[in-house]
Amino acid sequence: MNSIRSRLLIWQISALLLAAVIAGALTFLLARRGFDQVRDYGLQQIAHSVLRHDVTPMPSLIGAEAATTPPSSDSETPITPPVAADTEEVDADPDEGQFVSQIWSPSGELVFSSLDDDGPTLQHAGFHQTQWQEQTWRTYTAKGNGRVVQVAVSIQDRDSAFYELLPGMLVPMVLLVVMLTLMIHEAVKRALRPLDSLRQQIGQRAVSELHALDTTDLPIEVAPLALTLNQLLTQLDQLLVSQRQFLADAAHELNTPLAAIKLQAQLARRAPSGEREASLNELDAGIERAIHLASQLLALARLEPDERTPQHSEVNWHEIVREVVIRLSPLAEARHADLGLLRCEPAVVMANGHELRAMLDNLIDNALRYSPPGAKVDVDLVTHGGQATLTVSDNGPGIPKDQRERVLQRFVRLHPGDTTGSGLGLSIVKGIIDACGGALQLKNTPEGGMTACITLPLIKSSHG
Known part of the structure; x- marks a missing residue:
């Protein structure tokens, strides 16, 4: 469709959608990067928090015999109560998205795990990704106070947590795009109203109404079009006036020789035979003048601006x-x-x-x-x-x-x-x-x- 309105809407809405897609992609990438940084920071905080506190190994990892032997009264070393002995039991299912904490001795012996299983293998200090139980895990390993602490989280759980946040980011963006689309449509409609007004002005006119169009309040982009139309209307008006004057003058000029021809014909009819020849000569001269005038009028009509096609x-x-x-x-x-x-x-x-x-x-x-x-x-x-x-x-x-x-x-x-x-x-x-x-x-x-x-x-x- 050859429509300015449609072209403007297509181009502007297409540009808006392209910008929205680019902005959405950048938002996704930046949000994911920030989310990963926050979760990595969480791994660090948990690891260093464990290092700052003394934790007694779990009985299941030391052995049942050591766990059931009462402490000696002669022992001077206080025994720390088992970790989480009086707290609510934590589900060890990795699909729940919890952090997995592990403690090793300097010799590499696992002395604590928040899972019933050993958990991911020990990594070097810092952040790493490793495979365990057919999943990819993000780990952070830190050393201090005679122990090695490793905290891990499943990448799958991290992705799930991030994707739960996406609707909160994308839904407002989609609503914003919809709102901007409606605003663009209304703006284009309002911007093209002067053209609609100009069209109505021209459409409501009779053929004989050639006065200038009203250019008041027209925007600067439309005003030149209206001014050009006004110039054309002025030229048409002048042309019609010229044609009307030409027709009036031509009718007047033709009336005189035709009336003379009629009179000469009557005189020739009534003239005696001896004078009839002279009357016919006068009639012939009158006809010649009428023919000459008609040919002149035709030549002049061909020079009219609306009739003239220069070759x-x-x-x-x-x-x-x-x-x-x-x-x-x-x-x-x-x-x-x-x-x-x-x-x-x-x-x-x-x-x-x-x-x-x-x-x-x-x-x-x-x-x-x-x-x-x-x-x-x-x-x-x-x-x-x-x-x-x-x-x-x-x-x-x-x-x-x-x-x-x-x-x-x-x-x-x-x-x-x-x-x-x-x-x-x-x-x-x-x-x-x-x-x-x-x-x-x-x-x-x-x-x-x-x-x-x-x-x-x-x-x-x-x-x-």
Whole structure:
């Protein structure tokens, strides 16, 4: 499951369990070491305690005859009462976990044992482990006061005693792990609440609600996501506003030529046969204007951000320039204009070939449309400093300096009475240039007229 909550819980709980296992193992080892040290210390204390006290050998170990002979009244040596003569009898079963005490004479003769049997064999001084009765015994041997004392305990009994202590150590640790797991689950749940809140904010919105999300009290890890979403919502809102404005403007602009076409058709139908030809010519011109406007609207719609999927490739711009100039030459002749190509240096740019043709079509069409009869339109393409520069110059009325930014907007005409243009040509040119990463500059020439200067990054150029 691709869930942040699940990932956090899995990683944190896994880390907790791993830490608990390591801590449990270390606790076990340290506790066992401490337990063994305490039990060894107990062996030492018992051995040295026996050495500090006089103990009379048990009768069973000295012999029945010596045990039943009354003490002589002439004896000056006091006889110590038998050990544990008046105490409760101790069970000698080694499985009960008691310490086994043994006393030897310096010559190695066993003089006392807390068991009915001899017990583990005598070891050298210090701690040892030895086998006796198919068990491993831990022994401590000490010498002093003319005797050797050895105290032993079964390793099995020692293990049993230690394992009886384990539940008291491990149960609290298990409870702690369970408690921490619940706390981690609750902490992750609380930490992800801002994301749930953000999801609810977005999910409860209508399609038209594009105002900014509330970023108050969002943690710093979530705030960048909300801010990015707000930027996207703002862009979408601006795009929708632009589209609505575009549709409104397009409907308005299309209404005028279509109404004119309808009127011209009615006039042509009613006109006398001698005037019908002129009326049909007017109708044909109106249809051409409507077709031109529709094509301009389609070209502009393709440049919309939500519709535009740039498909740029290496384009021979000089070939496109030469092709467009040749194709539009008949149009220039029909308008009694001089369309010429000054220079056309080889230039390869990264762009869309169809868009570059549309751009040049609009520039030359504007120059021919708004220039007086007999106008001169020059096209020039040069390369320099890693850039290709195209200029389209005319000797028309030009554009006032304070209107040059305005004419790049949609449906803007400098002359309100102009019915031949759509007001979209330069807007389309600007959109294409921006998409190619180029620059557009409009300026008036000293001799009169306007020059459109377009600069695009050059991929490579060659001369020949």
